Amino acid sequence: MRILLSLCRLLALTLVVNVEVYASEVSDVFTAKAVKLSPYQQRDFQDEIFYFVLPDRFYNGDKSNDLGAAANDTKRALSRGGFDKTNKGMYHGGDLAGLTEKLPYLDNMGITAIWLTPVLRNQAVQNGSSGYHGYWIVDFSEIDPHLGTNAALKNLIDKAHKRNIKVFFDIITNHTADVIKYKECHSSDGLTWLLEGKNCPFKSLAQLAQGDTYIPFIPKGSENLKTPAWLNSVDVYHNQGDSNWVGESAIRGDFAGLDDVDTNSEQVVKGMIDIYKAIIDEFKPDGFRIDTVKHVNMAFWQSFSPALIAHAKTQGIDNFFMYGEVYSFEPKLLSPFTVEGKLQSVLDFALQGALQQTLVEQKGTDVLAKLFAQDYLYQTSHHDIENTNANQLVNFTGNHDMGRFAYALKESQHNYSESEQIQRNLLAHALLYFSRGVPVIYYGDEQGFVGDGGDQASRQDMMPSKVVSYNDDDLLATDKSTAVDNFDMSHVFYQTFAKYAQLYQQYPALRFGQQTTLYSQDKPGVFAIQRVYSWQGKTQKLVIVFNTAKQAKNLDMITDKSAIKLLYKSTLSTAVDNVDSNIDSNVDDNSIIEPLSFVIYNLK
């Protein structure tokens, strides 16, 4: 009860009047017409709800491209093949045509922006697996033939824009496909390892200064594989061997053999800017997600980001937006890439970590409070890009590298029942939507996908799969498996995310509101935030109360003070077993936060 009183006191400081709760107003939320979004050209990044998808794993709209480049296409021979629907490391046939066909499915869930894994032309097969994920680019000027053509991508963007959905590309400046080899490590045809462990140990700058260098070479026949042509010179790469992820090697090492571009060189900075200016000119995307940002030197970003934002404006894309992947879980490691690096935003790995700690590991809600208390680190203003702040961070629960949140829940030492996994998953997503930052749904999460871990194990097919290790998964909240089509618009996760999207668009404070923590505790339980937003002479103040405990929590300030109006109360989608619902029956229902649930109040 001390919790509740503290919260009351905090609330009492901020407000006042006597507002009653009308049940009918609560139900209005459910029946409200879809809120009309601003046109995509003018819409703010903070208005978006993202869907992150690997096109190869989504839907096969064109079976004629499953093998990639045509057999007689000698120019693109290395972009042919790698198709095997039974192998999780190979192409599965999904493509841009399939994604275009499924736009209504995304639209109905309230998705307003799509983030595609890289779609530029890849080396199809490399070290025994394939480039189905898109991160092994050889040609930065055209679309991979497995996914379609440049025209197919333009068609996707055109159809998405007609639905007022934005399209963001995943781009890479850190590396290209693995073409360059080292004489000390590889045979002259590049196919055989000379060293134990299939690794070329990193050589530091100090070693290079002593003459201890690798001799890089391009195997015969591969001299002109890359486009643009300047990428075919070994001189534009670091050539220091494989990264061991620490110190100098984090920036200058090869990412498991992928040719690490010398982003310290002015020629490379200009070359990469020109590559992506051309992409903007040709396709007019709404923004970029940038891969492997922390493996590139900060000075590169300081040039790259303002140059592309300015260029996009010349192409009529005024709200062009870029967010980076900095694989770190501390705000003090993430924020320099916005504050110093001039990227507008980064993926909020720190929030992902906090969600895992609170909802998987059952740490206290103070973990969230401590995270958000560091939001000031992102606050800055640059003359050459828009101001950045924590409201623009990109929220996610899991991804194609670390695996799905559902997998973390399944593997938890707490042995959660399926119904509890469902409820924890939905609450994690509520925190994505209703905390500061822009939510991302990882494709398949809305269908209860779980997976066996990260990387390939988390990249299941939405179309019927032939991968045994996918099809034996027990999906959440459905009897289906991944062996069948999973575009089920009645799935409880899909339905719930659609409802979250409606709330998100209906209340501007959920998108733009300045966030303050009202209450947290050092164990699972209440986490209460306030979000305040003023526009056009109006002010909206919302209080969102999350309950991460398996016991209901009772907020008696509603019955006592009536200063807040209930806007939305999450319902237990399925009964959570093992929960203690020992609630005083005299208490007004609107002041109860069910176990693993949340409530949104309007603060007058």
Ligand SMILES: [Ca+2]
């Ligand atoms: Ca296909």
Ligand SMILES: [Ca+2]
């Ligand atoms: Ca290489």
Ligand SMILES: [Ca+2]
């Ligand atoms: Ca690098």
Ligand SMILES: [Ca+2]
């Ligand atoms: Ca499995």
